[in-house]
């Protein structure tokens with residue numbers, strides 16, 4: 001498996017574990033105010049990062065290696081920064097956190113754009129080809 005996929009799966013699994021622990025805590029305490037932040041950690045972290053890592057494994061590594069690592073950096077950093085900021089926002093800090101939200105939002109969007117660029121570059125590979 002390409003190392004970039006291992007990197008994606010490592011961060012994804014840590015997000016998944018944290019998200020599950022968070023969900024368990026919400027259920028135990030019956031405090032659901034931060035449920036959307038829990039959902040974003042699970043869906044941007046566990047699910048989206050796993051899909052990206054899985055794609056790079058399936059095509060035998062990112063068609064453009066640098067773009068792949070930029071994708072990983074932006075997508076992983078984005079979810080790690082966005083989730084606590086969203087939790088703070090939901091906890092009633094709209095005035096302070098609200099104006100800063102576009103930064104992590106833009107980070108995850110740029111990460112997705114890098115991923116899309118690599119998906120499109122993969123079309124240039126011959127069918128069935130698996131690069132190292």
Ligand code: HEM
Pocket residue numbers: 019020021022023024025026027032035036037038039042043046047
């Ligand atoms: C141990 C695992 C998990 C536990 C205990 C858990 C628990 C919870 C709880 C208590 C809520 C709030 C429900 C409410 O507001 O009534 C919730 C919401 C949610 N969870 Fe989880 N969850 C877990 C894993 C996951 C995973 C793996 C995902 C996605 C991949 C996920 C996605 C969501 C979504 C989308 C919501 C709705 C958020 C919203 O209403 O804004 N959860 N979860």
